[in-house]
Amino acid sequence: MLDLLLARYGLSDESLLCIDTKPSTLKSGQADGIQPRTLEVFKTLGISDEIENEACQMWQFAFWNPSPDKEKIIERTAVMPEVIPPARFGYEATIHQGRIERIMETDLLRYSKRGVLRNTRLVDVVIDENGDAEFPVVVTMNTNGTERTVRTKYLVGADGAHSVVRQSLGLKLEGESLDHIWGVVDLVADTNFPDIRRRCGIHSPAGSVMVIPRERIATGEYLTRLYVHVPEIVSPGDDQLPAKTTESKSEDARQRRTKITLGGILKQAADAMQPYYIRPKDGAIDWWAAYQIGQRVLPEFIVKDSKNAARVFIVGDACHTHSPKAGQGMNVSMMDSYNLAWKLIYQINGLAPTSTPDNPTPLLNTYQTERHEIAQQLIEFDRKFSTMFSGQMGATEGLTQEEFQQAFKLNNGFTSGCGVEYPENILVVRDSNPSLNPVQGTDYLSGILRPGRRLLNIKLLRHADGGQRDLHDGKIQVVIWLIRFRAFQLTNDTDTPSTGRFRILCLTSQDLLDREGVSAKALERMAILIANFPASTIEQIVLHPRLHRFFEWGDIPDCVKQTSEMRFYDGSALVDAYSIYGVDPAHGALAVIRPDGYVGVVAQLGDVKQVEEYLRACIRTIL
Known part of the structure; x- marks a missing residue:
């Protein structure tokens, strides 16, 4: 994910290297679920069609x-939507991780001739500023038996739960x-289980099973994934290890895992699903494994050099581990990279905000602030979810059916990825004075604008050609970043693609046709403001509410057609965008959307100064 994003942002094979120990993409097993928020991101990249x-x-x-x-033994007690919050995709998709990799x-390969360098093992990583302070990260690797060493400005360790990067730098999960x-x-x-094509949580007197329907395979049949709790393997009274444990799992747990067999898993599943039967059709087993649930997180996702500059970043399973049943591993890991990639490209291209001697990489440091917070939330959620699911319903001190269902509902915003909220930092600015907030309402999951949360996709009607658009769609043809304050060029048919740009969402008010009104003056000032930043780093999207009469281009400020001709929309024709975003059409609002699709700041329509202050803290200006 990170390699693809950086290549699309313009890093060439001379500047970017991605290594993988595996000889090819995965052939079976591992992750299988794509959450709605991840699908939204894939849509902005134009790679979601196959999924x-x-x-x-x-x-x-x-x-x-x-x-x-x-006689029934078990029964269906409730059916809930898999995705509860509003989202572009109202479902979770299951498809083999190897296909996602492919x-x-x-x-x-559209952007890189080399692609991923496979059969390459990372041997060691050290930070050595004496040899070359500009390229202080020294990486030793081995490709097909040939060892070599390279220097780099930045290194990202996306190498899994047993991360060599993490171990080489002496970092420990806690x-x-x-x-x-x-x-x-x-x-x-x-x-004959009736819900085999639904996701199911089964709690029976014989144990717990989670059913995950999977995609159709080449034979025309459908895969099913079963997560099966193996209760007899767990020693009573020994269900936790001390906090701040070391890298290695307990030897006792490892020995117990080795006793689990495929036959044992299938028998446990069959017992838990009685009176229904379940067995492999014609012995067709695609993959199986046994694992111990562990919730651990790395305290620091960034390693810095002696000048306090961020140099090494840890992402994905290398910095947070948890159970797979909530479908978070691959999704949260890719969102780590989605958060980091655009920040790296801004730093590399000299577009990051002005630094200080004490804080030479302020933009990169926000990766730690934002993603560590999400990892902590993930670990806390997973600990509760796994404990609930591993317990028995109806036991004296167990969880009731209603409590489990309510927990699923309450946590759905997090598990879908749609409810993720970043804490305040230079990229997330919330107004402490409620009277200055142009947004009303607190139902952020349903789309109310809030700094730190994603911008909800909506359908809009384009003024220029009457085209009906989804705000998140992305079809990128080519992206080229030119180093040192130059523009990146692209051709696309979209409005918020993942191209590394900031976007100003201008929700004009009902006074748009008044040349002396707040809307007109804000649009004119915005055009001047955008010119103060490196070309093509900022785009503007303009919405208008229902107006009292029909209008033509000549009735609104010229700058709208000049800067936003194909990004100027009727915000009421298809959906009530103003109501969804919590904005009064009589007053309007401004919102800055970060390159990763999250709201950075919300301001009153006339407060262009607040937008400017926010952008100056995020992007280096040219004036």
């Missing part, structure tokens, strides 16, 4: 629990490791 068309779409979550009727690698042991198996299922 949309061929993945299994999970629209509902069914809850199965012990039945008061002893989609990305195929797109990467947290608790629960001894709930689970088996996972991908199979073509022969079953």
Whole structure:
């Protein structure tokens, strides 16, 4: 993900190297779920079509629990939407991780001749400023038995739970490791279980199973993934390890995991799903594994040099580990990279804000501020979710069916990725004075604008050609960053693609046709403001509310056609954008959207100065 983004932002093979120990993309196993927010990001990259068309779409979550009727044993107690918050994609997609890798690698080859350098093992990483202070990170690697050393300005360790980057730099994960042991198996299922094509949480007297429907395979049949709790493997009274544990898991847990067999997992699943039967069809097993649930997080996601400049970044499983059942691992990991990539490109191209001797990389430091917060939330959520799911419903001190369902509902904003909220920093500025906030309402999951949250996709009607647009769509043809304050050029048919640009969302008010009104003056000042920054680093999207009469280009400020001709929309024709975003059409509002699609600041329509102050803290100006 990171390699693809940086290549699309213009880093050439001479400047960018991605190595992988594997000889090819994954062939089986590992992650399988793509959350709605991740799909939104893929849409902005123009790489979501195959997933949309061929993945299994999970629209509902069914809850199965012990039945008061002893003959039934278990019964369906509730069915909920898989995705509760409003989202462009109202489902979670399941498709093999290897296909996701292949989609990305195929797109990467449009920008890189080399692509991923495979069969290459990382041997060691050190920071050595004496040899070359500008390129202080020294990386030793081995490709097909040939060892070599390179120097780089920045290194990103996306190398998994057993990260060599992390270990080389002496970093340690901290947290608790629960001894709930689970088996996972991908199979073509022969079953009479009625909800095999829904995501299910099954709690029965015999144990717990999670059912994940998977995509159709080459034979025309459909895969199913089962997560199976193996309760007899867990020693009573020994379900936690001390906090701040070391890298290695307990030897006892490792020994117990080795006793788990495929046959044991399948028998446990069959017992838990009685009176229904489930078995591999014609013995078709695609992949299976056993694992111990562990929730751990790295205290520092960034390693700095002696001048306090960020040099090494840890992303994904290398800095946070957790159970796979909530479908967060691959998604949160890719969002780490999505958060980091544009910040790196701004720093590399000299577009980052002015630094100080004490803080030479302020933009890069926000990666730690924002993603560590999300990792902590993920660990806390996963600990509760895993404990709930590993328990037995109806036990004396267990969780009730209603409590589990309510927990699923409350946490859906987080698990879908749609409710992620970054804390305040230079990139997330919230007004402490409520009277100055042009946005009303607090239902942020439903789209109310809030700094630190994603901009909700909406459908808009374009003034120039009557085109109906989804704000998030992306079809990028070519992206070229030119070093040192030059523009990056692209051709696209979209409005908020992942091109590394900031966007000013201008929701004009009902006075748009008044040449002396607040809207007209704000638009004119905005055109001047944008010219103060490096070309093409900022775009403007203009919306207008329902107006009292029809109008032509000549009725509004000339700068709208000059700067936003194909990004000027009717905000009321298809949906009520103003109501969704919490903006009064009589007053309007300004919002700056970061390159990763999150709201950075919201200001009153006439307060262009606040927008300017925010942008100057994020981007180096040319004036």
